[in-house]
Amino acid sequence: MLTALDGTYGDRADAVRVAGRTASYEELLGAAGAVAADVAGAPAFAVTATASLETVAAAVGGLLAGVPFVPLPPDAGPAEREHVLRDSGAVEVPVDFARRAAAPARAAGPGDPALVLYTSGTTGPPKGVVLTAGAIAADLDALAGAWQWSAEDTLVHGLPLFHVHGLVLGVLGALRTGSRLVHTGRPTPQAYAAAGGSLYFGVPTVWSRIAAEPEHAAALSGARLLVSGSAALPAPVFRDLERLTGHRPVERYGMTETLITVSGRAGGDVRPGTVGTPLPGIRTRIAAEPGAEIGELQLTGPTLFSGYLGRPDATAAAYTADGWFRTGDIAAVDPEDGVHRIVGRASIDMIKSGGYRIGAGEIENALLDHPKVAEAAVVGVPDADLGQRIVAFVVADGVTGPELTDFVAAHLSVHKRPREVRFVPAIPRNAMGKPQKKLLLGGDAAAGSGEAR
Incomplete structure (x- = not known):
């Protein structure tokens, strides 16, 4: 080997x-x-x-x-x-x-x-x-x-x-x-x-x-x-x-469960915010609700794990009835070239607000485009009117919450703007640099397992 x-x-x-x-x-x-x-x-x-x-x-x-x-x-x-x-x-x-x-x-x-x-x-x-x-x-x-x-x-x-x-x-x-x-x-x-x-x-x-x-x-x-x-x-x-x-x-x-399944190519067309196309032998599909452009990424191929050690129940639950692995990540695929874009985790990064399904990732990227924003993490919190309202945790200096809300609204659809901006000294991250959003919410939001991305 x-x-x-x-x-x-x-x-x-x-x-x-x-x-x-x-x-x-x-x-x-x-x-x-x-x-x-x-x-x-x-x-x-x-x-x-x-x-x-x-x-x-x-x-x-x-x-x-x-x-x-x-x-x-x-x-x-x-x-x-x-x-x-x-x-x-x-x-x-x-x-x-x-x-x-x-x-x-x-x-x-x-x-x-x-x-x-x-x-x-x-x-x-x-x-x-x-x-x-x-x-x-x-x-x-x-x-x-x-x-x-x-x-x-x-x-x-x-x-x-x-x-x-x-x-x-x-x-x-x-x-x-x-x-x-x-x-x-x-x-x-x-x-x-x-x-x-x-x-x-x-x-x-x-x-x-x-x-x-x-x-x-x-x-x-x-x-x-x-x-x-x-x-x-x-x-x-x-x-x-x-x-x-x-x-x-x-x-x-x-x-962790799948190893690397989708990637950009050396010498290929590489665009920010995308992770390329499936590697040879890997098949992917998006399990989306009717009319939705984003949904859970599911895949199959030779790189998948053989199971959770001593946990046949958890292993079985990780697959669909027809044998596709449920990644728990929300993604979109460009219909023209098959390039994949990861929006976030289904458990915390898929926000359902006012009847819209919104990926936290694109709001985070919009916030990070502001020159005074150093870090950003976006979550949905329960809201009696909207179902969930968009809340942005931001590390920034010299800018107000309303200014950032207007900035996002000008770059994305208005319904994707944060309804609340909370300024924090740092975004908690794990050893691989992934934001630990559940810590921002006091443990109320739980991410899925695995080493995503």
Whole structure:
């Protein structure tokens, strides 16, 4: 599965660099072999997934041993760690990158569980999402084609190694395509600028910070492709990156349960606010009410998870009667070119106000187009007259609520204007930069599971 480790691309002394430490393919394979020997026969194993060569060796070691790897977030509290270990049955093992052992004969087959990633648990305790080696391989091969990703690339990112974005795409993707990997440790503008990569991965928070430092953004002009995911990239950040780097960032869409299913293409027509078209093998459809342009995105294909660990009821509920996965995300598809636009989560970003179905995402983008708005999150709250009224939480300076309401009304339909604007010091976000809207509403609004976008 990890082509770079079978000698296809030779051995590179600097094949993998994580937080300043470098390893060759041979060194990584030896360290991963030691992990595989330690965990052989276990039902699953867990490692605290820091940004380190040890985490990379653990991920590879699990594949070599055919034992599912459960990455633990470094900032997980005691209760969360206990839940994940108990629920997965994983043994927690130490990893010493200096140790070496030959890879065992047993390895993960296409249908074998390779990773168990736990969702954010916003609607209850986190659920274990089981991803097979075959699903991961199918996704990485599809992305390699979409992004023209090859062994000639140097991939740069500084994303957490316990999510799909950083671990599956950012580590296993590099080891399957043979691209050199530079993990910056922390995803600072300075680190990205100094890395000298051809392919960069980031979340909107990372790209926003890079765009705010023009001298570091300009250093990325020599790259081949910038990719953004895990949350919507604000249109102003898209435009700033294009102006400063000469690149129009490619956005993609996925979840923990589905891996990446929709993406823009390298060299293709990339538009802000869109996530491209389905990858090969993926089919999508919009479950919309009659006459509505937006509805729940549903999909099927070879990259989907094999189920929630020990939760057949939850797994069954995640699918329609005819076998399509319910993403819980609201989307629209351009009828002319099939380009997808993600509006938000059905549970919190689909606002039904005054008889209209309104996506929070386009209101947020309109607010972010105002030069004095730094952050914005839009929700619907119960309203006796409208059903729901649109409320905008905004980080801004030197502008009033009525001015922002008028600004949105001038850019979108009048019925999409916020009925209330609340100024806040910051929008709470998770490790991947996604707004945590339920915190703004005191926990009354619950988002769905999975790593959306």
